[in-house]
Amino acid sequence: MITEQFLNSIKRKLSNEKIRINPNELKLYANDGLQLHEAVPGCVILPDSTEEIAWIVKQCIKYKIPFVPRGAGTGLSGGSVISDGVIIQLSRLNKILEIDIPNRCAIVQPGVVNAYLTQEVKSQGYHFAPDPSSQIASTIGGNVAENAGGPHTLKHGVTVNHVLGQTIVLPNGKITKIGGKHRYSAELDLNSLFTGSEGTLGIISEIIVNLSKDPLSTRTLLLIFDKISNATDLVTEILLAGVIPSALEMIDQLCIQAVENHLKIGFPKNASAILIIELDGEIENVNWELEQIKHISKKYVSEKIIEATSEKDRQNLWRGRKHAAGAIGNISPAFYTNDGVVPRDKLTPILEFIQFVSRKYEMKIANLCHAGDGNIHPLILYNPKDKKEIKKAFDCSTEILLKCIEYGGVLTGEHGIGIEKIHLMEKMFGKQEIELQRKIKHGFDKNNLLNPGKLIPDKMGCGELNIFNKQFSS
Amino acid sequence: MMKLNQISNLSKIIDECVHCGLCLSSCPTYLTSGLEAKSPRGRLLIMNQIQENPEVLDKEMLQHLNTCLDCRGCETVCPSGVEYHLAFQETTNIINKNQTLPFLSTFILSEIKNKKILPLIKWVVWISKKLRILSLLSKLGINTAIQGNSIPVNKIEDLLKIKSGIHKTNQISKGLIGLYTGCIMNEWFIKVHKSTINVLNTLGYNVFIPENNICCGALHQHSGDSGTAFQLKSESENIFKNCDFVVVNSAGCSAELKSNNTKIKYLDIIEFLNSVEIKMKNSWNKNIIWDAPCHLSHAQQLATTTTELFNKLKIEPISWSGQEICCGGAGNYTLIHPQESEEILKLKYNQLLKYEINYLVTSNPGCHLQLEKGRQLYNRNFQIIHFVELIEMIL
Incomplete structure (x- = not known):
């Protein structure tokens, strides 16, 4: 789809070094964090300003070439890959432009790595609250596009709660600014519309983000269980008691073992599940919450509660949690991360259902959950060299997601729909709502060139949209 | 055309990568270029392309692979435990058999x-x-x-070789330590060796100094010449046979020496100092930044040991972001890839220059030279010293 005319036009303005067309190099952009889907772009371009992005977009429109923005490529739903089109790679837009402590905000370019922003403001007692497990590498632009969550979203909110303003290159190549440093606004909430739109409505080129004050006190606990349902039942009870931990995370045995094989955090290898609970806030409140948890958990835990006694201990526990998915690489050559969400009281049945699916397909499934949010992450282990297993992994995930919908949940908590779950969108939202979403997309992108075929299904049957069937049925 | 069927482990190591991308921000060449091909994840895929189809070895892709510093920062953050350096070494060995080095x-x-x-x-x-x-x-x-x-x-006296043989402590000896004097260290960092002997003697150890230059073979290993690297490493087996253990004050060398099965017990100076009791005569009140060599933090995973040692010495180096990123020194990388090396150095100094310091402390000759280059470039007055020189000042 990339034509000579397009390339010549691009080369007239941008240096050759910013335009990547070596076929072997382009293959490296065939995946993001989702290994199940491959799409090799026709060209990768690395702009270093908003104006350059806008100019590239205009060229894409002129030559009718589809395009997609990409940050660090850590996404898990295939949102930043494109077949034959242009990847607008934003990794060079990686500057923190302004830190404004009096207004508790920062202005950043989209390629700034999430964790770097927190590092930069740490000495002043602030942090950037969204903390996806990929935060050491994923970019803030990507976080906004996917409306990323993380363990601490239970109390502190997801990315959309921390975006104050954005500069956006629209799919027609025009640059627009929405929001600002102000906190309240009378306009239509465009910030929320663009946040989580997965790069289908515009390309974010600057973001004003909220900075949060570090809590006065933090306590981190490790609870050990000999039955998974004890862990999930306890989650509901804790929240019922009025305790809102900043994080409430569950890890099951297979995951614990993968973590221990490589990272040696000190998680109990024989436990059926563990919960990592973090409490933060005013010292008195935290103490009260801790007492509540100790009291409620008595009948659920199989061993004494362990508390992190130093910041080093705490970081160690979080390292185990945040690297848990990646650690699966140690026990399986590939895994497929599901991101379904259920109402909290359905955690126990959904995990039982996952066990049933695991037996049915004879596939190993490890479980991580942002349990407090009802956001499950079954990690389906498969061999990427075995087509049948790839299909089975995909089918396992689909069954689990359909069950989530049945329970009143949703398809994704934080990884996005991308290309991966698009075949289930109509099932989730119904024809009418999907049509509304299509109209919004069309309103911004009438040529359907910006990240086509992602998030919002085109007007065709669900079966045709199942990219996995297309890719692996042969 | 090259035959690549000799690749044994390569495929296994590459398979362990789950493409999560958590390594990207730990890679200096990705940070300076923004290119997937200059990231660990991208380079593993290039290695995969090489083993699947050798014809893929076009010059541009090889250049992406070759600009890897082998700093192993990616291994520290990799949740899957991919042993990137082994895959890189295997690929480099094969590539270099088929091309002429600069x-x-x-x-x-x-x-x-x-x-x-x-x-x-x-x-x-x-x-x-x-x-x-x-x-x-x-x-x-x-x-x-x-x-x-x-x-x-x-000073000219810092160019004159140290007398070989045993340098005795004036206390009751706790043991005989061999000092791995090395090659570059033994010509240009004799001052650091003198400080090391002084520190070890003060701590109650006799120190053995070999007669000639020795070499761990790290630079050869990184350039794909494993044979010479192994031969050089083996030469020191006999030299230190009477020592209780051997202390190495260059992190690059200690990492390389430990990578082979050997009869000799090699200890990096940092882990040795952390294992013994140190009585300080002077307290420390100057501002320092510790820039951990990659071969200490990543290759030997001694970052925690270093923190413990600083705590023990009651020295609090300024906490700064960027210390886990390579300085761009990386052995002879500065000479072979000057442009990339300088870009990485600038990245490091962009962070470093935010702080007012008296000393910048490191423990590897390559890093020392590279950081000094940056100091001259940015015209700063702080002094760059080796960790043992810092210890010498407080003992």
């Missing part, structure tokens, strides 16, 4: 092996420095001159 690289590697030429170069560099020839040439932008100019030698 002249400068071949020259340096052969000179390190040739024990007589290195001292001669040392004097040439020294004289050129004294006569300001190097500084003049470096102003003209000649890379080798810039590198030479960063060699921190001023």
Whole structure:
């Protein structure tokens, strides 16, 4: 789809070094964090300003070439890959432009790595609250596009709660600014519309983000269980008691073992599940919450509660949690991360259902959950060299997601729909709502060139949209 | 066409990568280029392309692979435990059998092996420095001159070899330590060796100094010449046979020496110092930044040990972001990839320059030279010292 005319036009303005067309190099952009889907772009371009992005977009429109923005490529739903089109790679837009402590905000370019922003403001007692497990590498632009969550979203909110303003290159190549440093606004909430739109409505080129004050006190606990349902039942009870931990995370045995094989955090290898609970806030409140948890958990835990006694201990526990998915690489050559969400009281049945699916397909499934949010992450282990297993992994995930919908949940908590779950969108939202979403997309992108075929299904049957069937049925 | 069926482990290591991308922000060349091909994840895929189809080896892709510093920062953050350096080494060995290394690289590697030429170069560099020839040439932008100019030698006595044999402690000896004097360290960092002997003697140990230069073979290993690297490493087996253990004050060398099965017990100076009792005479009140060598933090995973040692010494280095990223020194990388090396150095200094410091502390000659180059570039007044020189000041 990339034509000579397009390339010549691009080369007239941008240096050759910013335009990547070596076929072997382009293959490296065939995946993001989702290994199940491959799409090799026709060209990768690395702009270093908003104006350059806008100019590239205009060229894409002129030559009718589809395009997609990409940050660090850590996404898990295939949102930043494109077949034959242009990847607008934003990794060079990686500057923190302004830190404004009096207004508790920062202005950043989209390629700034999430964790770097927190590092930069740490000495002043602030942090950037969204903390996806990929935060050491994923970019803030990507976080906004996917409306990323993380363990601490239970109390502190997801990315959309921390975006104050954005500069956006629209799919027609025009640059627009929405929001600002102000906190309240009378306009239509465009910030929320663009946040989580997965790069289908515009390309974010600057973001004003909220900075949060570090809590006065933090306590981190490790609870050990000999039955998974004890862990999930306890989650509901804790929240019922009025305790809102900043994080409430569950890890099951297979995951614990993968973590221990490589990272040696000190998680109990024989436990059926563990919960990592973090409490933060005013010292008195935290103490009260801790007492509540100790009291409620008595009948659920199989061993004494362990508390992190130093910041080093705490970081160690979080390292185990945040690297848990990646650690699966140690026990399986590939895994497929599901991101379904259920109402909290359905955690126990959904995990039982996952066990049933695991037996049915004879596939190993490890479980991580942002349990407090009802956001499950079954990690389906498969061999990427075995087509049948790839299909089975995909089918396992689909069954689990359909069950989530049945329970009143949703398809994704934080990884996005991308290309991966698009075949289930109509099932989730119904024809009418999907049509509304299509109209919004069309309103911004009438040529359907910006990240086509992602998030919002085109007007065709669900079966045709199942990219996995297309890719692996042969 | 090359035969790549000799690749044994490569496929297994590459398969362990789950493509999560958590390594990207730990990779200096990705940070400076923003290119997937210059990231660990991308490079593993290039290695995969190489093993699947050797014809893929076009010059541009090889260049992406070759600009890897082998700093192993990616291994520290990799949740899947991918042993990137092993895959990189295997691929480099194979590639280098089929291509000619740059002249400068071949020259340096052969000179390190040739024990007589290195001292001669040392004097040439020294004289050129004294006569300001190097500084003049470096102003003209000649890379080798810039590198030479960063060699921190001023006094003539710091160029004279230390007497070989045993340097005795004036206390009751706790044991005999061999000091791995090395090649580059033993020509240009004799001052650091003197401090090391002094520190070890003060702590109650006798120190054995070998007669000639020795070499761990790290630079050869990184350039894909495992054979020479192994041969060089084996030579030191006999030299230190009477020592209780051998202390290495260059992180690059200690990492390399530990990578082989050996009868000798090698300890990096940092882990040795952390394992013994240190009585301090002076407390420390200067501002320092500790820039951990990659071969200490990543290759030997001694970051926690270093923190423990600082705590023990009641020294609090300034906490700064960027210390886990390579400085761009990486052995002879500065000479082979000057442009990339300088970009990475600038990245490091962008962070470093935010702080007012008296000393910048490191423990590897390559890092020392590279950081000195940055100090000259940005015209700063702080001093760059080795960790043992810091210890010497408080003992």
